[in-house]
Amino acid sequence: MKNCIFCKIVCKEIKADIVAETNNSIAFKDINPQAKFHILIIPKIHIKSTVDICQHNIHLLSDIILLSNQISKSTKIISNGYRWVFNTGKDGGQTVDHLHMHLIGGQPLNWSPA
Numbered sequence: 001m002k003n004c005i006f007c008k009i010v011c012k013e014i015k016a017d018i019v020a021e022t023n024n025s026i027a028f029k030d031i032n033p034q035a036k037f038h039i040l041i042i043p044k045i046h047i048k049s050t051v052d053i054c055q056h057n058i059h060l061l062s063d064i065i066l067l068s069n070q071i072s073k074s075t076k077i078i079s080n081g082y083r084w085v086f087n088t089g090k091d092g093g094q095t096v097d098h099l100h101m102h103l104i105g106g107q108p109l110n111w112s113p114a
């Protein structure tokens, strides 16, 4: 998708600190980390948000989750826990309109979204 910053990361038009990748997904460090460990995992094809997940692309979500588990195991953040976050739309605080999962951890996390 033209003008999508995450599509540009997928096609390497914009540099990112990529930590892992599969045929369908790519994981890279968040440029503005909210915790000691903060990466984003995205589908390589442009899906706008969780609203657009359907029967035809649900396998891409599984791929993201499996890649997250692979990363959390290899980095050891799995031992103390972590958080998955999908922000959706304006009220959800989504700022980049390309579906992404935040994988956040590496320290105790607070919880006060509202």
Ligand code: AMP
Binding pocket: 005, 014, 016, 028, 029, 030, 031, 032, 033, 040, 086, 087, 093, 094, 095, 096, 097
């Ligand atoms: P959200 O607010 O849920 O849409 O999350 C978007 C995330 O993308 C934010 O945490 C940003 O810090 C992150 N972000 C934006 N641009 C980049 C970039 N070029 N490389 C890495 N992370 C980015």
Ligand code: ZN
Binding pocket: 001, 004, 005, 006, 007, 008, 045, 046, 047, 097, 098
């Ligand atoms: Zn995109």
